[in-house]
Amino acid sequence: MTSPEDIFRDFTDSKEASDHYEEHNRKRDEVAEEELQPLIDDFRSSEVDVVEFRNRNNGLNKQHPLWGFDGFVGGMHFNKLLKAVPGESELGEKLRNVIQPPENEADAHETIDAFAEYTQRLKENDLDSDPFPKSTIFFLSYFWHVQQSTDWPLYYPTTEQYLKEEGLFEMEESYGASYVDFIATMDDLREEASTWLETPVEYREVSNAIYWHEELDESEIEDEETSGGGEETETFVNGDKPYLPPVVADLDAVAAGRDEAVNQYAPADTDLPVIFERKCGILFKMLGFDTEVLGQGSGRNPDGIAEAVRNDYAVIYDAKKREEGYRIGRDDRTIREYIETHTRRLRDQGKRHIYFAIVSSSFRDTEESTLRDLRTNTDIDNIVLLKADVLQELLRMRLEEPYLNLDDVEWVFGNRPGEIQSEELENIVPEWRQSDSEFFVS
Structure with a gap:
């Protein structure tokens, strides 16, 4: 020695x-x-x-x-x-x-x-x-x-x-x-x-x-x-948006109505909230979901339903473009209506778990009691809040790591209620990818 x-x-x-x-x-x-x-x-x-x-x-x-x-x-x-x-x-x-x-x-x-x-x-x-x-x-x-x-x-x-x-x-x-x-x-x-x-x-x-x-x-x-292993591995979305297809690379900018998004889509005859809804639908499809886009023009409906057909779960999602962040407030009644309208059909189709996700630029003044009430008094398994950049990061991980599948992705929607933080996404990595023998100082 x-x-x-x-x-x-x-x-x-x-x-x-x-x-x-x-x-x-x-x-x-x-x-x-x-x-x-x-x-x-x-x-x-x-x-x-x-x-x-x-x-x-x-x-x-x-x-x-x-x-x-x-x-x-x-x-x-x-x-x-x-x-x-x-x-x-x-x-x-x-x-x-x-x-x-x-x-x-x-x-x-x-x-x-x-x-x-x-x-x-x-x-x-x-x-x-x-x-x-x-x-x-x-x-x-x-x-x-x-x-x-x-x-x-x-x-x-x-x-x-x-x-x-x-x-x-x-x-x-x-x-x-x-x-x-x-x-x-x-x-x-x-x-x-x-x-x-x-x-x-x-x-x-x-x-x-x-x-x-x-x-x-x-x-x-x-x-x-x-x-390059000595440098910190990039895990969050950065300015270059690695692995993100261009169509959803600006999802966070559109969600917040930032100047670059406003200027880019000014010539289009479409409002930013509608563009945000469409981009969310595209992103859910890229994640691998069978996605039904609803949104504006479809009556009192959420913006879409993303079904993991082979995994027996579905995500009812609603996209909220907000410059100052989204607050549920009185929208809980609308959310309750969305849930009641669609959960019965999804259960009849054999979905064991149904989740509700709100996507926005950020969230403010969220009352946990509102989320608990929605979980308790509706036929929904969980309700989560996802910032647009967190959803982008989820897609980046899904595209970059071929071993991840929709079973792993379900963790994001079903693990706990409330706002999901970006660092929590690392928990979708399956345990078999983690060392179970010892730990080290690297």
Whole structure:
């Protein structure tokens, strides 16, 4: 085995490793501050529920694989917890308390042990989901580290395994005690490395050096950078609209009535709301749906019905062009009428699930009670709000990734009510495409 001192010296002597992780850490700080911390704050204040929190957190980690949370003991463990818990609200209340960084190591010890015991009870009551109690150490330390990276080290298995092989760390009688001991070991390494390198060392630098030595080398980093793998993969619609056919590439601009759309379609003898409706119908067809376009001129009807014929579900959709964003308001009566008019026919045709989707530039002042009332008092399985650029991104993913099908796409319409965030789309990626063996610091 290579000693910690040699690992740190080799790591700092490698320009490839130093450059790679300097950019990696910069990106970690940016994503944590601008995206993850606001999401955690919204969850802790109950602005988002536990399902949306899981979806958006997991989606962000698939989009930005910076902490290893997109693997078995991170995102997949979160999925297992949600499947095993008797009620989603119960898990939400538990998590709101435990993802807040601890006051001290004794608090961390107690929090990890308590949540691991809770996970064990879920495991015993739901053998199919099988959440793994030891994953609690990584799972909670991830949230603490994202919020306070200099105070709480992330418990990576690669780091744990190396420390065990060097005789520097052993699991204690409880997971909480093991994490506290892990902190002590990491503190010793930080102090020693600071002496060797004559510069302060953070927890993540210890993990970076160990992972670089155990899993990466310079040639792999060079190959990654040469192939473009070192850059963040584009997952959201950008200015060039990759993979988007021109006919729907401006859907977001039309939805918001932006100047470029107004100028482009000024010569046409058609209003922008009608153009928006037509483009939505085209996009649903491109997704693979058998789409019936209704809209203006068809009476009191929604703008269209998109049927997944072989998948036994349908989406009733309505397109709302708005410059300032759409608010349901009194339209819930109209929506109720649309649902009542079409669900019976769709059920008679054998559709097991029927969803309602509103597509607009953005949404404002949405009352969750209105959405709940529509789900409860009509024969609809779910109602979702989709921004035009999110719908564009869904199409981009569908066209770019041939393994995605309408079964996968159904997740967007059936998973939860309310506005679907762009980062949540990463959750339509099937689990078989995800690593289920281990997780890594990339």
